[in-house]
Amino acid sequence: MVILNPEMDERQVAPNLDKFLKVITNDGGTIDNVDIWGRRRLAYEIQKKTEGIYAVVNFTATSDATQELDRQLKLNESIMRTKVLRAEEAIAMVAAEKVRADEKAARKAARPAKAKQDA
Known part of the structure; x- marks a missing residue:
């Protein structure tokens, strides 16, 4: 890059x-x-x-x-x-970033559901 x-x-x-x-x-x-x-x-x-x-x-x-x-x-x-970066390192970095993004999206999606339960 x-x-x-x-x-x-x-x-x-x-x-x-x-x-x-x-x-x-x-x-x-x-x-x-x-x-x-x-x-x-x-x-x-x-x-x-x-x-x-x-x-x-x-x-x-x-x-x-x-x-x-x-x-x-x-x-x-x-x-x-x-x-x-070597190709293997770059692929691993992209995969790790995707996992982080998926986890963040899951946490964000869970917040409104938790707010409804509390209400």
């Missing part, structure tokens, strides 16, 4: 990412999917900015190519944050 500076034009995001992703393809890796989420509100300020442009890239590459990609992303001033 990459969070880019919100001052960047959203049409420039894909070409900008392609420059970095050449590290992966030049090393024999593959880019499986590039999903640009667009401008989103940040959970907390980063570099005095409250928004960022999110992009999620799924790729297959060697460890060395992944480290080089991460290094180059961190050196670029238009990149505010990066997070590289």
Whole structure:
């Protein structure tokens, strides 16, 4: 995942990412999917900015190519944050987040039922 500076034009995001992703393809890796989420509100300020442009890239590459990609992303001033995860870790994180969301929805649904019982 990459969070880019919100001052960047959203049409420039894909070409900008392609420059970095050449590290992966030049090393024999593959880019499986590039999903640009667009401008989103940040959970907390980063570099005095409250928004960022999110992009999620799924790729297959060697460890060395992944480290080089991460290094180059961190050196670029238009990149505010990066997070590289193995696919297994990302799937586990998504599953855990879904469980939390389901539990929260169940608690929320149970509140009105409890209020009716108390009345």
